[in-house]
Amino acid sequence: QKEVEQNSGPLSVPEGAIASLNCTYSDRVSQSFFWYRQYSGKSPELIMSIYSNGDKEDGRFTAQLNKASQYVSLLIRDSQPSDSATYLCAVFYNQGGKLIFGQGTELSVKP
């Protein structure tokens, strides 16, 4: 079983809709969770971090964490064509200081 799993997509949503991106992880002791956005050929850019169960909102982005279910998600409200990118989920394992990435979900927002 992979340590961090995401649906590879592509996920296609119309402009203005809510895009929902999901991620599951295998290690219950993980404490820190991140969402990175990566445009084609560019480096990953950190957009959200979440450490506690529940929701964390930042502008149009909401990260949701459920440690009991080992599940973290990212909601993008009012999706824009400029949101079209690959979204990487990353989980930090305190023991070993390792940041593990999922394979990424490609999002396409259609005008």
Place this chain on the structure above:
Amino acid sequence: EAQVTQNPRYLITVTGKKLTVTCSQNMNHEYMSWYRQDPGLGLRQIYYSMNVEVTDKGDVPEGYKVSRKEKRNFPLILESPSPNQTSLYFCASRRDFGTDTQYFGPGTRLTVL
């Protein structure tokens, strides 16, 4: 400006010709690492360094070497590149081993013919 830089950004080479990809950060970070990214496989860690003269293997270290003689620099060395090392490479740094916020360089696209 706080940043991680890599050079070259693009490189086409031939099998067996030694090459070095440089990485430098200006944030006085202790922890640096190298990743490769391939379609469908995501980001995989090659090597990491917790401080000067301290390096260790990541998940896919075969065929690569690194050194950390200065805090700011962490070069990636391919002694004898092969076509299966064709990939997009990223250098990254963070403040220290226990810090979770990581910053990435712009990437180096390597093609080995």
